[in-house]
Amino acid sequence: MPREHDLDAHLQLRTDDDLVTGTLFIGPEAPSSEITPHVLAVFLDSKGIAERALDRAALKKLAADAQATSGVEVSAIVARGRPPRHGQPRKLEWTAQINERIDEIEARSSEDTDPHQPSSDASPEECADQQAVDHYGHSAFIIVNGGDELGTISPPDPGEDGEDIFGGVIPAKQSPNPSYIDSESIDLTEDNRVNARNSGHLVYSGSLRSVAATLEVPGDVGFATGNIDFPGPVNVGGGVKDLFRIDATGDVTVRRLVEAASISSDRDVIVERGVAGRDTGQIRSGRDVRAGYVESATINAGRDCIVQREITNCQIVARGSILIESGAVRGGAMTAGKRIEVGVLGSAQEVPSEILTGSIPELDQPLARIRVLRERADTKRSDLAFKLESLRSAMDTSNPDAIEKTMALDFDISEISTRITRLDEAAERIRVNLRKHADAQLSVQKRIHPGVRILFRNCAVRFEEEFDGPFTLKLDREGEPVIDQHGNERPAREVAVVEPDDTLDYLGGPDSTHSVHSEQPRESLGNGLVSDEGQQAA
Amino acid sequence: MRIMLIDDSKTMRNIQKSVLKQLGYTEIEEACDGQDALSKVAAFNPDLCLVDWNMPVMDGLTFVKTFRQKDKSTPLIMVTTEAEKSRVIEAIKAGVNNYVVKPFTPDLLSERITETLAKVSA
Numbered sequence: 001m002p003r004e005h006d007l008d009a010h011l012q013l014r015t016d017d018d019l020v021t022g023t024l025f026i027g028p029e030a031p032s033s034e035i036t037p038h039v040l041a042v043f044l045d046s047k048g049i050a051e052r053a054l055d056r057a058a059l060k061k062l063a064a065d066a067q068a069t070s071g072v073e074v075s076a077i078v079a080r081g082r083p084p085r086h087g088q089p090r091k092l093e094w095t096a097q098i099n100e101r102i103d104e105i106e107a108r109s110s111e112d113t114d115p116h117q118p119s120s121d122a123s124p125e126e127c128a129d130q131q132a133v134d135h136y137g138h139s140a141f142i143i144v145n146g147g148d149e150l151g152t153i154s155p156p157d158p159g160e161d162g163e164d165i166f167g168g169v170i171p172a173k174q175s176p177n178p179s180y181i182d183s184e185s186i187d188l189t190e191d192n193r194v195n196a197r198n199s200g201h202l203v204y205s206g207s208l209r210s211v212a213a214t215l216e217v218p219g220d221v222g223f224a225t226g227n228i229d230f231p232g233p234v235n236v237g238g239g240v241k242d243l244f245r246i247d248a249t250g251d252v253t254v255r256r257l258v259e260a261a262s263i264s265s266d267r268d269v270i271v272e273r274g275v276a277g278r279d280t281g282q283i284r285s286g287r288d289v290r291a292g293y294v295e296s297a298t299i300n301a302g303r304d305c306i307v308q309r310e311i312t313n314c315q316i317v318a319r320g321s322i323l324i325e326s327g328a329v330r331g332g333a334m335t336a337g338k339r340i341e342v343g344v345l346g347s348a349q350e351v352p353s354e355i356l357t358g359s360i361p362e363l364d365q366p367l368a369r370i371r372v373l374r375e376r377a378d379t380k381r382s383d384l385a386f387k388l389e390s391l392r393s394a395m396d397t398s399n400p401d402a403i404e405k406t407m408a409l410d411f412d413i414s415e416i417s418t419r420i421t422r423l424d425e426a427a428e429r430i431r432v433n434l435r436k437h438a439d440a441q442l443s444v445q446k447r448i449h450p451g452v453r454i455l456f457r458n459c460a461v462r463f464e465e466e467f468d469g470p471f472t473l474k475l476d477r478e479g480e481p482v483i484d485q486h487g488n489e490r491p492a493r494e495v496a497v498v499e500p501d502d503t504l505d506y507l508g509g510p511d512s513t514h515s516v517h518s519e520q521p522r523e524s525l526g527n528g529l530v531s532d533e534g535q536q537a538a
Numbered sequence: 539m540r541i542m543l544i545d546d547s548k549t550m551r552n553i554q555k556s557v558l559k560q561l562g563y564t565e566i567e568e569a570c571d572g573q574d575a576l577s578k579v580a581a582f583n584p585d586l587c588l589v590d591w592n593m594p595v596m597d598g599l600t601f602v603k604t605f606r607q608k609d610k611s612t613p614l615i616m617v618t619t620e621a622e623k624s625r626v627i628e629a630i631k632a633g634v635n636n637y638v639v640k641p642f643t644p645d646l647l648s649e650r651i652t653e654t655l656a657k658v659s660a
Contacts, residue, residue, distance in 0.1 A: 400592055400619050400640070407641045408549045411556065414644065 007034055013047050019164035022049055022079030024062060032070045037063045044079060050167035053079040084162030084172040092181060092194060092209060094151040101142050102204055108138060109224070136244060138226040142202040144211055145231065150186065150194045150202065182210035199231040214250070221246060221254075221261070234265075239273070258283070258297075275299075277314075289318075293327075305336075313351075319360055319437070325445060335359050339441035346449030356455040358440025358475075363430050370427045374420060381416045384409055444469040456481060460501040461492050539655075540565040540582060544575040544601065545590035545617065550640075554588055557644040561651065572596030576604060586655065589634070590617045591625075599629055606633035613658045615650055 010030035014023045024040060037059040044054060055078050062076040094102065144150065159172030181188065186209065187195045196202075200213040215230045220238035228234060233250030239257040245264075246252055252265040253272070260278040263269050266286040275281055277297025283289055286302040293309040294316075303320040311324055313331040321338040328344035331351040337360040346353050388409040395402045440456050447468050454461040454473060461473060461481050472484040473492060481492035492498055541563050543551045551568050558566055567582040569575035573596040575587070587605075591598040602614055616629045616637040626637050636654040638647055 400621075403619055403640045404547055404550055407553060410641065410643070411549075411553045415556075 007031065007039065008043060008046075011040070011043050013044065013049075015165065018081075018083065018170065019166060019168065020081040020083050020162065020170070021077050022047075022053070022165045023075055024059075024078045025073060025075040026062065026066045028071050028073050030066060032067045035063050035066045039063075040078070048166045049079045050081075050163075050165060053081055053163075053165040053167070055080055079165040081164040081166075081170070082162045084170045085160040086173040087159035088154075088157040090156055091154040092151060093153070094204065095149060098142060098150060098202065098204070104138075105140055105142070108140065136227050139228065140225045141215060141228065141230075142204065143200070143215075143230060144196045144202050145199045146196055148196045150196055150211075153181075153188055153192050153194050155192055180208055182208050185211040185213070201230070215248075220256075233267075242278075274309075288320075317361060319362075329353060329355075335361065337437055338439045339443060341443040341445070343445045344447050344449075345442075345444050346452040348449060350449060350451030353452045354455065355442060355452060357442055358434075358438040358457060360434060360438055363434050363437070367427060367430045367434070370423050370430070374423045374427070377416050377420050377423065381413055381420065384413045384416070388413065440475055442473040444471055444473070446470075455501060458500065460499045461496050462499075463496045467495055539563055539585045540567065542567045542569060542575060542579065542582060542584040542587045544569045544572065544587060544593070544598065546570050546593045547590070550590065550617070553644075554647065557647045558651075560644070561648050572598060572601030572604070575601055579605065579609075584612060586651065587612065587614045588617055588651075589614055591619070591622045591629075599625075599632055602629060602632045602634055611658075613654050615654055 007030065010027040012025040012027070014025065015021065022044070024044065026035060037056065040059050040063055041054060041056075044059075045051075058076050058078045062074060062078060065074045065076070158174060161172050162170035164170055181194075185197050185200065187197050189195060196211045198211055198213050200211040201215045203210045203212055213232050215228065215232065215234045216237070217225055217228070217234065218237045219225075220241055221228060221236055221244050222241035225244075227245040228247065230246075230248045230250070232248065234246055234248045234252045236246070236252070236254040236256075238255065240246060240254055240259060240261040240263065242259045242261060245262040247264045249266045251268045251270065252263055253270045254263070256273045258271050258275040258277070258281060260276075260280045262282045263271075264282075264284040268288045268290065269283050269285040270289075271283075271291040274293035274295070275283065275291050275297045276295050279296045281297035282300075283291075283297065284300045288303050289299050289301040289305045291307050293311070294307055294314050295310075295312045297314050299305055299314060299316045299318075301316075301318040301320070303318070305316055305318040305320075305322045307322075307324045307327060309324075310328045310330070311332065311334070312329075314334075315332055316322060316334045316336075318335070319337045322334055322336045322340045322342075324342045326343040328347075329342050330347045331353050333354040333356070334340060335356040337358065340355060340357050345355070388406060391402065391406055391409065395406065442454055444467075447466055448463050449466055450463055452463065456475055458479055459481060470485070473481060474484065476482045476489065481496075481498055482489045483492050483495060541558055543554050543558075543566060545551050545554070545568075555566055555568075567578055567584065569578055571593040572589075575589075576596075579587075589598040589601060593601075596604075598616060602616070605612075605614070610633075613635040614633065616626070616634040617640060618626060618629075618637055619640050623639060629637065635658065636650055638650045642650075
């Protein structure tokens with residue numbers, strides 16, 4: 001026993017942190033003649049090492065080394081446990097269609113994105129092929145709809161427990177659902193399918209796979225991104241290049257310049273810097289359009305159009321107001337359902353500009369159509385009435401043919417009269433809606449220049465000389481244009497030329513003519529919506 | 539209610555049809571003379587007939603006489619002109635229930651139809 005005890009003093013067992021390996025050290029002073037594999041195994045047993053963990057071959061070799069190299073410390077791993085196999089993270093596999101789109105996008109991003117610069121080593125045929133590709137329609141984004149299947153996810157793998165060198169269990173770690181999948185926007189179903197919870201842009205790389213409800217375009221919308229059709233809001237960090245298009249159901253915000261491009265949104269469009277449309281740029285919004293400035297572009301706003309600095313040579317239609325409170329408007333045409341507020345209107349060079357307030361195209365156009373139809377029907381009815389009168393005056397009342405002819409004419413006149421009644425009813429419904437939603441008013445803060453023509457529904461106003469603001473030009477209760485300066489109203493004709501103009505006198509149908517000089521008050525205002533009947537009648 | 543219009547003039551049929559539609563009658567069959575009407579009545583089984591007097595092939599009076607040999611109850615309205623008015627008695631004897639003189643207004647026609655149907659159902 002003392003000798004064994006002595007030998008123990010020269011042996012040392014060390015383990016790794018996980019207790020999966022045991023290394024036996026034999027000191028230099030150990031009596032080498034006494035070291036045998038058996039002695040070493042007994043020592044390890046005394047330390048609690050499990051029999052099945054012992055590496056007999058290693059023990060044998062270590063004992064032989066100790067005997068052969070007396071006076072030197074030797075060591076070897078002599079016990080091995082079994083490390084656990086941890087549960088594997090679940091793996092996401094996109095659908096073939098999404099994989100194909102990812103490949104396309106990645107291939108494109110690795111190419112030169114400007115199609116006008118074909119690679120220098122491309123053959124003429126390859127150049128022609130490159131030209132034939134629709135680079136505008138190639139989107140750099142994968143857009144999905146809520147409920148779309150995105151792929152599948154591998155079933156969970158629980159792993160397998162390990163065993164340390166003392167026989168203890170080393171539990172396998174369980175792997176939760178992958179942390180790189182955003183559960184807010186991606187649904188993992190029980191049958192291991194992966195579906196989009198909402199519509200948006202599929203984020204398929206980076207630390208989190210998700211369906212982003214807002215599309216963030218860090219740079220420009222151009223050849224690198226292609227056109228954008230997105231079922232939600234779009235934020236563009238750069239600008240929108242020539243001929244590219246954004247079509248979104250949510251707000252569209254562009255930080256920099258919109259060139260001769262097209263933006264369409266069911267909600268607001270905000271262009272922080274400005275729009276330089278070069279006569280082809282277009283912006284359509286279901287609600288407001290806001291911009292720093294707008295130049296040579298067409299804007300169609302469902303509600304207001306608000307511009308900070310200036311509008312130059314643009315065609316603007318806003319169902320609500322057009323507000324450029326401190327800025328200037330030069331050239332072009334503007335139509336607003338409600339008021340127009342502007343700092344400076346026109347220019348010293350007398351650039352022609354046309355301003356129409358109190359007009360809503362969706363109501364005015366059918367009304368104009370009704371007016372045309374009404375006039376045609378009226379003419380037709382007069383013609384038939386004249387024919388009928390002539391026939392009756394010369395009619396042989398015993399002639400059945402003549403009787404039938406008069407009856408047919410009577411019948412046609414009655415049909416036309418019914419149609420005219422329906423047209424009048426439809427027109428009246430539209431007028432009621434126009435009165436409810438339209439408000440003709442132009443406010444100028446600083447100055448109006450000659451060359452500007454302001455159209456109201458029944459007249460046109462133009463200034464022959466510069467006229468300083470602030471003032472508001474509007475129609476009084478009699479339909480006369482008046483200028484309101486600091487609460488004092490006076491007829492506009494005192495400072496401007498007021499001309500009757502029925503171009504836009506849609507309200508003045510054949511039965512309700514209303515001129516600038518009319519003494520009759522305007523029809524009383526009413527409320528109510530124009531029903532589809534009005535449109536149908538038109 | 540099924541109504542048959544028997545008139546050689548398409549214009550007259552159209553006028554009558556328009557009045558009937560305004561009154562809410564949409565099941566309408568047309569015939570261009572008495573013979574054409576006789577060939578259609580079995581299939582259409584009208585509840586009322588508007589019969590013009592003057593027609594080629596078979597006039598209204600002949601149609602009424604032939605029709606009444608088999609059908610005593612379906613109401614018939616004769617459409618006449620001022621010239622035929624004196625012969626209305628003959629038509630009534632043949633079996634017409636009412637008559638309307640051309641030129642008539644839509645209101646008058648609808649009045650005659652309503653009146654005839656009311657009489658028959660009374």
